[in-house]
Amino acid sequence: MFIGHFAVGFGTKAIQPRISLGALFLSVQFLDLLWPTLLQLGLEKVEIRAGITAFNPLDFIYYPISHSLIMALVWSALLGGIAMVFYQNLIIATTLGLCVLSHWVLDLTVHIPDLPIYWSKNSPKVGLGLWNHVWLTMALEFLLLALGLFQYIKTSTAQNWMGIVGLWGLIGLLILIQIGNVFGPPPQHAEDIAWGAQLQWILIVWAYWVDTNRQRDVV
Numbered sequence: 001m002f003i004g005h006f007a008v009g010f011g012t013k014a015i016q017p018r019i020s021l022g023a024l025f026l027s028v029q030f031l032d033l034l035w036p037t038l039l040q041l042g043l044e045k046v047e048i049r050a051g052i053t054a055f056n057p058l059d060f061i062y063y064p065i066s067h068s069l070i071m072a073l074v075w076s077a078l079l080g081g082i083a084m085v086f087y088q089n090l091i092i093a094t095t096l097g098l099c100v101l102s103h104w105v106l107d108l109t110v111h112i113p114d115l116p117i118y119w120s121k122n123s124p125k126v127g128l129g130l131w132n133h134v135w136l137t138m139a140l141e142f143l144l145l146a147l148g149l150f151q152y153i154k155t156s157t158a159q160n161w162m163g164i165v166g167l168w169g170l171i172g173l174l175i176l177i178q179i180g181n182v183f184g185p186p187p188q189h190a191e192d193i194a195w196g197a198q199l200q201w202i203l204i205v206w207a208y209w210v211d212t213n214r215q216r217d218v219v
Contacts, residue, residue: 007148022208027099036197055131163213
């Protein structure tokens with residue numbers, strides 16, 4: 001899943017308008033932001049295997065640090081604790097922690113059974129396998145994006161042209177990446193996947209910038 005995670009960030013903005021969209025994007029994608037660095041350090045492993053799913057050719061051989069259920073809970077608690085120090089607000093901290101955990105829950109719906117429960121090569125692995133159905137996966141992701149974006153637009157107003165162009169430019173880029181991931185040529189090397197995933201940091205910074213140019217109704 002890709003844009004579905006960002007959709008959670010957009011939608012959560014309606015619940016907690018005091019949290020920057022950039023912080024929400026960081027939280028919902030935290031596991032996937034951690035993953036490419038672990039790949040580059042050789043601590044996790046992915047291979048390209050055409051046909052492993054209808055949706056993408058990635059065979060997630062070993063990634064318990066970033067994507068096991070137990071570690072997702074640990075990362076959720078850690079990020080929530082950091083947010084508590086920064087915001088001094090339990091509701092905001094809990095929200096960001098749950099956003100981290102939401103990543104694993106959404107991944108569960110689309111992955112084939114490759115998500116480990118705990119940190120071991122012998123761990124049971126789970127996944128509901130929606131990636132075996134391309135158009136169902138795309139429909140789910142775009143439905144989540146539409147719902148999340150609707151909530152975000154409903155609770156924020158552009159202060160200037162950058163708040164409009166920046167937002168729709170961000171949406172356009174997310175959609176292009178989603179389509180490219182599915183229908184574009186497969187990556188040639190695992191290193192290409194890692195470097196491509198690192199580019200997600202641009203989306204985080206972009207979201208922070210967009211949010212500074214949109215008025216938020218703080219309750």
